[in-house]
Amino acid sequence: MAAPRPHWLFGDQLGPHFLDPRHGGPDADAPVVMVEARSVLARRRFHRAKAHLVLSAMRHRAAELGDRVTYVRAGTYADGLAKALGRGSAQELTVRHPTSRAALEFVRARPGVEVLPAGGFLVPHDDFARWAGGGRTLRLEDFYRWVRVRHELLMDGDEPAGGRWNLDHDNREPPPRGRDTLGAPEPWRPAEDDIDAEVRHDLDRWERDGQVSFVGRDGPRLFPATRREALSALRRFVTYRLGDFGRYEDAMLAADPVLSHSLLSAPLNLGLLHPAECVERAEAAYRAGEAPLNSVEGFVRQIAGWREYVWQLYWHFGEDYRHRNALRHRAPLPGWFLDLDADAVTANCLSTVLAQVRDTGWTHHIPRLMVLGSRALQDGWDPAAVTDWFHRCFVDGYDWVMLPNVVGMSQYADGGRMTTKPYTSGGAYIHRMSDLCGPCAYRPTDRTGERACPYTAGYWAFLHRHRDRLAANHRTARAVQGLDRLKDLGELLAERDRRDGDAPP
Ligand SMILES: Cc1cc2nc3c(=O)[nH]c(=O)nc-3n(C[C@H](O)[C@H](O)[C@H](O)COP(=O)(O)OP(=O)(O)OC[C@H]3O[C@@H](n4cnc5c(N)ncnc54)[C@H](O)[C@@H]3O)c2cc1C
Ligand code: SF4
Numbered sequence: 001m002a003a004p005r006p007h008w009l010f011g012d013q014l015g016p017h018f019l020d021p022r023h024g025g026p027d028a029d030a031p032v033v034m035v036e037a038r039s040v041l042a043r044r045r046f047h048r049a050k051a052h053l054v055l056s057a058m059r060h061r062a063a064e065l066g067d068r069v070t071y072v073r074a075g076t077y078a079d080g081l082a083k084a085l086g087r088g089s090a091q092e093l094t095v096r097h098p099t100s101r102a103a104l105e106f107v108r109a110r111p112g113v114e115v116l117p118a119g120g121f122l123v124p125h126d127d128f129a130r131w132a133g134g135g136r137t138l139r140l141e142d143f144y145r146w147v148r149v150r151h152e153l154l155m156d157g158d159e160p161a162g163g164r165w166n167l168d169h170d171n172r173e174p175p176p177r178g179r180d181t182l183g184a185p186e187p188w189r190p191a192e193d194d195i196d197a198e199v200r201h202d203l204d205r206w207e208r209d210g211q212v213s214f215v216g217r218d219g220p221r222l223f224p225a226t227r228r229e230a231l232s233a234l235r236r237f238v239t240y241r242l243g244d245f246g247r248y249e250d251a252m253l254a255a256d257p258v259l260s261h262s263l264l265s266a267p268l269n270l271g272l273l274h275p276a277e278c279v280e281r282a283e284a285a286y287r288a289g290e291a292p293l294n295s296v297e298g299f300v301r302q303i304a305g306w307r308e309y310v311w312q313l314y315w316h317f318g319e320d321y322r323h324r325n326a327l328r329h330r331a332p333l334p335g336w337f338l339d340l341d342a343d344a345v346t347a348n349c350l351s352t353v354l355a356q357v358r359d360t361g362w363t364h365h366i367p368r369l370m371v372l373g374s375r376a377l378q379d380g381w382d383p384a385a386v387t388d389w390f391h392r393c394f395v396d397g398y399d400w401v402m403l404p405n406v407v408g409m410s411q412y413a414d415g416g417r418m419t420t421k422p423y424t425s426g427g428a429y430i431h432r433m434s435d436l437c438g439p440c441a442y443r444p445t446d447r448t449g450e451r452a453c454p455y456t457a458g459y460w461a462f463l464h465r466h467r468d469r470l471a472a473n474h475r476t477a478r479a480v481q482g483l484d485r486l487k488d489l490g491e492l493l494a495e496r497d498r499r500d501g502d503a504p505p
Helices: 038-043 048-068 077-085 101-109 125-132 140-150 194-208 227-244 265-269 275-287 293-317 319-323 348-360 365-378 383-393 399-410 427-433 454-465 467-471 477-485 489-498
Strands: 032-037 069-074 093-096 113-116
Touching: 032 038, 032 048, 032 077, 048 069, 048 194, 069 077, 101 113, 125 140, 125 293, 140 293, 227 265, 227 275, 227 293, 275 293, 293 319, 293 399, 319 383, 319 399, 348 365, 365 383, 365 399, 365 427, 365 454, 383 399, 427 454, 454 467, 454 477, 454 489, 467 477
Parallel strands: 032 069, 093 113
Antiparallel strands: none
């Protein structure tokens, strides 16, 4: 019998299902090759906690695989493969469909490589292509319902559990007034081990040698690096924290950045968890009467809806998507933003959120969208640079998830292919959904003057800058009419012009 072909395992394919022949994996008992390529870290300034997490997870997986794996540290992927397989080796190789276009091109260009189906998602590409075919309008809600039916998720026969597909109406409450924290049970957190110590030592050394440079603070590690840890995190979330997930999904509290969010994006995107097991466990909690439907539906929507949708759109929209700049935004990102210098920022919301990113490489979706992304959109920062920033600074950032979320959702740089309107707001939204405005030097209601809120002024200035486009969109036309009623628009615009472009708000 022919020896099984070696299998190259990428650093975001770390769960056992990626190696399971019954789930599209490689030949049984195939030897595994893993390449830790320094060039990936040297090319860009990543958050150090992200570099730590990825290296720790890869090294932990290699330790689990033991003699089955050849783990190579090399400058580049090509060098690493040459080291593992022999230079000029024409040896056949299998690999699971990578998660970025660059990696897919690289493996396809190598002779003798068989690309096996992607492993970390619910919907295969071909099925999505059939669903999206015929020029239909791609709407998240339609896609999500289709996934629910196909995977029999939260279904009672042909009907959605509880009779409604969408329980958003019951979710997204402001945080409870007068409380600093939700008081939810603590999320799962890991204990570091020798592998983490070795990773930290290596990162220190590489930084000292000038080989790499990072932003942000490194740790203690906050996210799972092994399958066992990821399962513990999932179990803890479903058992103790899922109940309040829906209700406060969009709320922000300065002293409680996690609220009831799951913190599962990092292990999901590393491949340590499969999305099916996450949504199935959440549904089981609902069926057992242990979690309310609004929270469970909200969580299933995030994973079986948004995450799958974003993954499919990344491939569907094509390579050109990353260069889209429909609003012609060209301003560079300010130095304080690039350096995560939260202390240089006066606006309490932005300073608080930037500090969360600096310290942990994570914030939940509303700070990403309505504080960080909104600021970039209002100030006209180059969307490709904003995408790069999110990719480098977030522990769960990968090319596939970044492009639709930032180019499309957050920066509207695709001109509305992904969302029907730009996501930005004045300070009133942040005030309603958080406790951040109280201690701020600015006032969310002030458009002009000493205490003018930069989000409120920025919102109107953004509407003014794109007045024609937004007036023609039925979802933003009313806001533009509001702009026409502002008596102090001239003053507001003059004040914004006077501000030094690089100065923090
Ligand atoms: C500007 C912007 C950038 C983002 N960048 C990333 C990113 O780099 N990586 C990433 O995984 N998510 C990203 N998201 C989506 C979302 O913010 C994070 O998945 C979520 O905050 C992670 O925290 P959590 O695991 O506690 O999520 P929860 O709120 O507990 O949600 C559960 C899960 O749903 C999935 N999910 C929800 N929304 C999305 C989405 N829009 N895209 C993909 N998955 C989703 C995630 O896997 C998440 O773990 C981004 C959103 C925005 C608006
Ligand atoms: S007043 Fe404006 S700048 Fe200050 S926290 Fe509120 S929204 Fe942010």
